[in-house]
Amino acid sequence: MRVLGIESSCDETAAALVEDGRAVLGQVIASQIDLHAVTGGVVPEVASRHHVERINAVIAETLAKAGVGFDGIDAIAVANRPGLLGALLVGVSAAKALAYALKRPIIAVHHIEAHIYANFLVDPSIAFPVVCLVASGGHSELLLIERHGHYTVLGRTRDDAAGEAFDKSARLIGIGYPGGIEIDRLAKTGNPKAIRLPRARLGAESLDFSFSGLKTAVLNATRAELAEHSIEDWAASIQAAIVDVLVAKTMIAARRHNAATVLAAGGVAANSRLQAALREQCEDACLRCVIPPPPLCTDNAAMVACAGFYRLKAGEVTPLTFDTIASAELAR
Numbered sequence: 522m523r524v525l526g527i528e529s530s531c532d533e534t535a536a537a538l539v540e541d542g543r544a545v546l547g548q549v550i551a552s553q554i555d556l557h558a559v560t561g562g563v564v565p566e567v568a569s570r571h572h573v574e575r576i577n578a579v580i581a582e583t584l585a586k587a588g589v590g591f592d593g594i595d596a597i598a599v600a601n602r603p604g605l606l607g608a609l610l611v612g613v614s615a616a617k618a619l620a621y622a623l624k625r626p627i628i629a630v631h632h633i634e635a636h637i638y639a640n641f642l643v644d645p646s647i648a649f650p651v652v653c654l655v656a657s658g659g660h661s662e663l664l665l666i667e668r669h670g671h672y673t674v675l676g677r678t679r680d681d682a683a684g685e686a687f688d689k690s691a692r693l694i695g696i697g698y699p700g701g702i703e704i705d706r707l708a709k710t711g712n713p714k715a716i717r718l719p720r721a722r723l724g725a726e727s728l729d730f731s732f733s734g735l736k737t738a739v740l741n742a743t744r745a746e747l748a749e750h751s752i753e754d755w756a757a758s759i760q761a762a763i764v765d766v767l768v769a770k771t772m773i774a775a776r777r778h779n780a781a782t783v784l785a786a787g788g789v790a791a792n793s794r795l796q797a798a799l800r801e802q803c804e805d806a807c808l809r810c811v812i813p814p815p816p817l818c819t820d821n822a823a824m825v826a827c828a829g830f831y832r833l834k835a836g837e838v839t840p841l842t843f844d845t846i847a848s849a850e851l852a853r
């Protein structure tokens with residue numbers, strides 16, 4: 522089954538044609554990063570307008586890369602929640618038009634479920650139960666997944682998401698947008714122990730996260746303190762403060778719930794320290810660990826097609842009247 526995935530929930534206009542939830546036959550990701558760098562963040566109206574300008578070309582180019590026409594699409598999957606409403610509407614409208622014109626089934630996908638399924642693109646034989654760390658720009662949670670599509674929240678952030686912690690800290694130390702990937706780059710030559718920054722454990726039992734203390738600590742650093750250390754040392758220390766807690770709590774959750782596999786999902790899972798630390802600690806604990814390669818961690822449409830494939834395979838189809846939703850939990 523060839524599923525066309527469409528993603529437009531924030532600042533990436535993306536499409537991908539994926540066969541049987543595994544083989545990416547063609548994909549295009551049109552990023553708006555340069556555009557939003559000027560304003561230091563995503564301006565929703567600007568994002569929507571650019572999705573409108575690009576969506577048709579992105580879909581056409583995806584099919585051209587895959588070497589098929591519209592008749593090569595068996596089903597359509599689109600991210601309809603959560604996200605910027607105006608942005609989501611663009612992808613959803615294109616997806617609905619295609620489904621209607623081509624008479625193909627359509628499935629509306631939760632953006633975070635799509636991030637999780639990037640892992641199944643990498644390895645379709647992932648064994649359950651799974652403990653998955655979800656860390657993106659808007660979400661930070663630990664999930665227990667006992668079978669396809671069934672999620673239990675083990676812990677979540679009490680304030681900022683991990684991606685926000687990266688981006689806000691980056692801004693405070695004078696690194697431009699987007700902050701996460703830039704901190705990752707600068708941290709490679711920095712000392713992660715140079716600056717002592719808070720790591721919120723929230724008690725031995727808790728699997729929740731909190732990053733507001735870190736943000737306050739960076740905010741309160743005086744200009745003199747900022748200048749005392751190199752930007753690389755600041756980046757490495759901030760990165761370590763965020764990643765170490767994410768990895769430590771993921772390992773506690775995996776042991777507590779006898780996970781067969783540990784997964785990571787979302788933009789922050791692209792972080793090189795996180796990827797290395799999680800792989801190393803899982804190996805020490807004799808646990809299987811799957812993390813998508815960085816381009817599949819950040820927003821893309823192959824993950825949407827993959828998540829849609831598993832739901833379609835289970836017999837689900839979404840009626841064409843479905844809506845876009847700004848805030849939607851995957852599970853409670």
Ligand code: KG4
Pocket residue numbers: 531636656657658659660683684685687688699700701702705787788789790791792793818819820
């Ligand atoms: O999943 P994503 O692409 O979009 C959302 O659904 O939010 O995640 C974006 C977040 C941003 O906060 C970005 O700074 C962060 O992921 N990010 C990173 C890296 N690449 C992206 N954070 C740390 N290290 C990275 N390499």
Ligand code: ZN
Pocket residue numbers: 632636657658787788819820
């Ligand atoms: Zn995302």
